[in-house]
Amino acid sequence: MRFKGSRSSFKEVARRLLPSDGSFDLCLSCGLCSSGCPASGLADMDPRKFLRLASLGQDEIIATTPWVWMCTLCRRCTHLCPMHIDIPALVYHARTCWPREKRPKGIVGSCDQALATGTASAMGTRPEDFRFVVEDVLAEVRENQPGQENLAAPVNRRGAYYFLNQNSREPVTEPDEMVPLWKILDYVGADWTYGTLGWAAENYCMFAADDAGWETLVRRKVAAVEELGCKVWLNTE
């Protein structure tokens, strides 16, 4: 079987992906990866089996097993592997072999939402909505919490040292959970800001194995940090 956009077999691609000191030809079949992998046994697969199948050229199975979406790319297997074989890199590559419309809808949908808005939010939150929620929550804290009258949650403050990003779920589903972090930053006197653009911390295009989308989102976020002239990009994800 040949993969979309490439004339190479999975094994040839894997050779290029894995440096010579981590090639899956080095696998000893020791099983350490599988014994410590929480995804072992799901979808009748485990990391050693996955590797052996790839090594034996069973590309059809490799490119279609839903197991690649059950492995969390946690890297524990690589940490344990005596040959340092980067199994999650192969799993990621196998994800790219799935036609986009067949990949998990939730992941691809979140990626698409993020691509469709300047905020890069997987929940599709728009810039003005984010600003509104932040200002609304802040006003309430200042009014109702003694000692927090001067709490700040700056948005688009040019030249701030830290650009803080934010998981999209909080402003949308549990906005009060944003407040403790603001208080800590305030307490230590941090010079920080949110941005209306590029503030979303998550990157579902990466999970979707959409390389172009992944890059677009990262570039969008970098542009937002640079536009405000911030020195440090604080990622809370």
Place this chain on the structure above:
Amino acid sequence: MRKSLGDGIANDLRFVVRRLVGEENFVEMHPNRSNNYCCGGGGGALQGGFPEARRRYGRLKAEQIKATGATYCIAPCHNCHSQIHDLAEHYRGNWRTVHLWTLICLSLGMLGEAERTYLGPELKEACL
């Protein structure tokens, strides 16, 4: 974080947690640090559309947490928080899942009433 920054950052976070809750209230799970198990919420799994597999993946984590006997499990990342919270419900765990920022603000005496969603009744009014 541990995945890209190694055990150094894991140890730094343990320092913070120990100072917040007190040495006698800190319980380590096993295995830990780089040898720890992923909770199963990462890599897109929470949106991956295989909830049964995701929970089976998380069983190891649920057992690890149960074995500590701890009543609070701290998750520094959002994905982990959602997954571990879900695991407690699914596997009838006796723990609550909290963000680190909640404990930091609680111990600094500046955690508001509305910011205590994940705390148990015994801490709902503490240091208000």
